[in-house]
Amino acid sequence: MIRVEGLTKHYGSVRAVDDVTFTVEPGVVTGFLGPNGAGKSTTMRMIVGLDVPTSGSALIDGSPYASLDNPARRVGALLDAKSVHPNRSARASLLWQAQAMGLPASRVDDVLEMVGLSEVASKRSGGFSLGMGQRLGIASAMLGDPEYLILDEPVNGLDPAGIRWVRSLLRTLASEGRTVFVSSHLLAEMAQTADRLVVIGRGKLVADTTVHDFIKGNSxxxxxxxxxxxxxxxxxxxxxxxxxxxxxxxxxxxxxxxxxxxxxxxxxxxxxxxxxxxxxxxxxxxxASLEDAYMHSTEDHTQYRATHQGVNRA
Missing domain, CATH: 3.30.70.2030 (Alpha-Beta Plaits)
Known part of the structure; x- marks a missing residue:
């Protein structure tokens, strides 16, 4: 279980996350939704110890991430698919991580096959498309066969077959009793993938409920x-x-x-x-669709709004 309690993060005068409390249960896929700038990525970074909370706590199985025994094996995270050395091959990028976790090299080959990158394992990751980079990031998150999976926009850049594969993977992992926490702006896909939703806007909690009850309550x-x-x-x-x-x-x-x-x-x-x-x-x-319910629930929590004014042409 992931337990976030009173989590707050300030960057100077900006309150990126504001007293947020929610629980991510094992055995279900929990979707994490919110407009751009809502604080989703900051919250995920605090859960895995990359950012220090101003106040509050984010605990995994009752402990901070850094206190877990070999945390990279217990928690698989994909927060930025671009955070790999562009001149390293896909296999080399995963191999050093496996060695740091105490895993055999054969595990690298297993996850490369799992995500469909075996044929390009020796190619530099800097030449990968956005979708291939996402697959490599998912492979990295799955290296330790983790009990917890935290993914920020994992389907970004994937084609329909890839999106369907990620959906199936996440639901399978949840059915095995793992804790799956995933953010996405693809609401139609989230409607098919998630069982529960945590929704935030302008750093504040908007909803923590099932997909069914969220749609019912906002439509x-x-x-x-x-x-x-x-x-x-x-x-x-x-x-x-x-x-x-x-x-x-x-x-x-x-x-x-x-x-x-x-x-x-x-x-x-x-x-x-x-x-x-x-x-x-x-x-x-x-x-109404999840998109309709989401737009209704977050209409007062959107930080960046586009206007509908026409564009002057020279």
């Missing part, structure tokens, strides 16, 4: 119903009016009449239709 439900006949549709409309459920008429993609009910779940509409003896042909509940 409204819309239910669309289509009846089996015009008479049934009229019956449903009457039942909705009688129950005080506001609704609007519309049509689906095939031009068939529908009723749209805002703020009411499909379970509630279905139960009402059943009690009114109305036969339904379709009942669909629509919720």
């Amino acid at each position: 409204t439900i819309t239910t669309v119903a289509r009846a089996a006949s015009p008479e049934a549709l009229a019956g449903l409309e009457g039942a909705l009016t009688g129950a005080g459920m506001g609704h609007t008429r519309g049509t689906d993609a095939d031009g068939r009449p529908t009723l749209t009910i805002d703020g009411v779940s499909s379970d509630e509409v279905g139960a009402l239709a059943f009690s009114a003896g109305v036969q339904l042909a379709e009942l669909t509940e629509r919720r």
Whole structure:
């Protein structure tokens, strides 16, 4: 378990992280979200001891990172995929790390194969694409077969196949009981990967909850119903009016009449239709995406905002 308690970090007059408290549990993928400048990278750096907190604590299994026995083997971290010597080969970059951890050279070959870099293991990492650099960073994080995995934007620069591979890897590691903490700005991907979310904005905690509850708490439900006949549709409309459920008429993609009910779940509409003896042909509940919920929850916590003004052309 990773436990962050009252974590605060000042850089002069700037409060990058402001009294943040959350827990990252084993066995699930916990996503770490927030706008640019929110304090995500600073928080991750304090967890692994690269930055010293102004106050508060960040503990891994009850201890600071530096107090762990051979911490690089227990905690795999990818905070900056570019932080490798550009003139070293991929294998050489990993080999010295393995030696420092007391691992055999064969482990280097194992992780290179795991991330799909075996064929370029002898090539200089400075010539790698962004996606290849990310794979090398993930290989470095996985060297010690760690119990804890802390990754900052691991899918940045990866192609769709690579993104899908990272998603599968993270979910597999979590299913093995490991603690997985990952940040990303790709919200559609995070919706498919994470079980829980920690969201911060302007250094403050915005949310610490499940993905489902985060979306539910920051969005409204819309239910669309289509009846089996015009008479049934009229019956449903009457039942909705009688129950005080506001609704609007519309049509689906095939031009068939529908009723749209805002703020009411499909379970509630279905139960009402059943009690009114109305036969339904379709009942669909629509919720906002994680992106919609995220934008709603962080709209007052965004530090950098672009304007919508036009650009003057000479």
